[in-house]
Amino acid sequence: MSETYFATVARGLEEIAAKELGLLGATEVKPTFTGVYFQGNQELFYRVNLWSRIIFRILVPIQKIESHNEIQLYKNVYKIDWSRYLQTHQTFLVNCTGSNQNLNHTHFTALKIKNAIVNQQTERFNTRSNINVKSPDIIINAHINNNHCILSLDSSGRSLHRRGYRSAMGIAPLKETLAAALLDIADWDGSIPFLDPMCGSGVLPVEAALKGLNIAPGLYQNKFSFQNWLDFDSTTYSKIVEEAKNEQLSQLKAPIFGSDQDIDVLKQAFTNIAACGLDKDIKLNQIRLEEIEPPADKGIIICNPPYGKRIGNSRQLTALYKSLGNVLKQRFKGWNAYILTANKELSKQIGLRTSRRIPIYNGSLPCTLLKYELY
Template identity: 60%
Template sequence: MNRYFATVARGLESIAAQEIEKLGGKEVRPDFTGVHFSGDKALLYKVNLWGRTIFRVLMPIKEFPCHNREQLYREVQKISWSEYLQPLNTLAVNCTGGNRQLNHTHFSALEVKNAIADQQRQQTGKRSSVDVQNPDLLINLHIYQNRATLSLDSSGDSLHRRGYRPAMGLAPLKETLAAALLTIAEYSPNLPFFDPLCGSGTLPLEACLKSLNIAPGLYRKRFGFQTWRDFDADLWQEILQQAQNSQLAELPAPIWGSDADKKVIQQAQINAEKCGLEAQISFSQKQLTEVEPIADSGIIICNPPYGKRIGDVAELGEFYKLLGDVFKQRFKGWTAYILTGNKELAKRVGLKASRRIPVYNGSLPCTFLKYELY
């Protein structure tokens, strides 16, 4: 059993913890922007492959007191790096956090790299090269107060980058947040799903992946653990095969999205094609005034602009009022959710929210509003 730490967006820790428990994680404990858990190598692979709300899965290899540069260097040198890395392998180091003496993440990461390279030169006369794009070993240093944790990053590129989305709208929702919103909204595959402001299609696509039981990691080209020295290729192939065999062929209920912008609908269609779901999801260019339900009941989730990044707040007030009117007049029997970062705009919807759930969109505090449409 190894200890692991999954990094997640602020506020999504409990959702990620539930995911990890369902995948078989032991000793699962949510923390600030992360989840501690234990498990074997198979679990590490599964969490990377199946995690819908997780950014990275780290494997801590050493925790130590870390007051300054000299102590950081000494502690890193105490690790036997030949267990994880040979001079012919490339490496990269990321750093988060800091303290009074170590207050520059790039400098701290450089110190870790120097300590590893110096050890390699002393032992073999050679050292690993740095490759910040696709290293064979990605190392994570986290400094909090006067303690440091050094981990191996098993994910490589952030897991929110599924690999299916080359085309993005102006202010795209992260796939991990979209997946979390579906969980918060208690979305079930037997419910029709609609996003009337779908942009490049993230919410409908994540709903489709969940509904068809498709592991989001299947669209990625590689994970960090695949270049680790102890990578078990046979075990990985077995886990991949299980994931592929568990997919459903058809949606239990329709999923569709619309948007007034023709270009972003084209982007959404490209993204659906990238993950082989173009025949499953329906995307169409429609003004909000033109949308109509295709079922008597279902779930709506949308992420309208809220003036922080796109759109003007004064003009958006009328748009939010129209959104509420369309919901009230045309979608009786449905449940609607709106993600917004502007409380004044939320009031313009003109409907009484049955729930107000605080979430973060990046660093922006938002509210996820639930409306029962009678």
């Protein structure tokens, strides 16, 4: 039986996520602002949670109710049979987004929904579920839009961008989902060498290795929220997990390299790489940008240098961007390079002509992914 689901994604990655969903077998894929609607059966939405590299969460809509104000919201939430989704011994959490004229505080709206649910439980069963903020069994998502509230079950639990391998992070970390999206935008399929010359805590090399080895990122998750649902099919899920494990490659088609001049952040990269068992697949080096040499005669570079927004000062970074341009021009002929930046003035210091300029967001920060074809 096919159902409609909603995948939440970072701003600007909607079309990339839609393409990924199509490749995973989803139908009726329709991107919208910071999300994608799609259809599929239960097996498909298990598979999306396990395999998606771009999506944050998969929401399963329960009901759309009128909610002009708190009284109407409470009454309509109370009318829903919550025993279909939540048992009294299970803990839960309500997350709320959006607002209207009368419901303009997400915490207050979530509290009203919570009260309606536990009051229904108390009246029917003389007991109620407890709230668990850190690790609830069931997560209910409420989105207020105009005078309606869309209530959904969050099937993912912890955001899918939190793969589970990343215990050490730098000062301004790149989200795993954005790193994976950059690889897709660059059309890197694992067949040519990959290099991040400013790898920081290692997220780009790790995501490249996961893609290159065809490892489902969801395998690093301890548990998805849907595994607590009443209709959870453990046989189907176990089959999907086993298939994912069998589809992994034993070795990379081409090598993956990462380097950084800061030994402290490089130690973080070593920690993260070891946490996902990729220490034999990714080659890390401590080396200054000015001293780096191409590890192969052709390949792809993707890096996320400081922008001067959160790290450092833009004047101090001018020399870094000039050095990056010089190294690319002088030593990396035959390679393609992708540089993510939010600073137009700094990007000019690279001194190379771009073959493509792709607008993208890093969180709420508007950035540009610059492509350089090096000949």
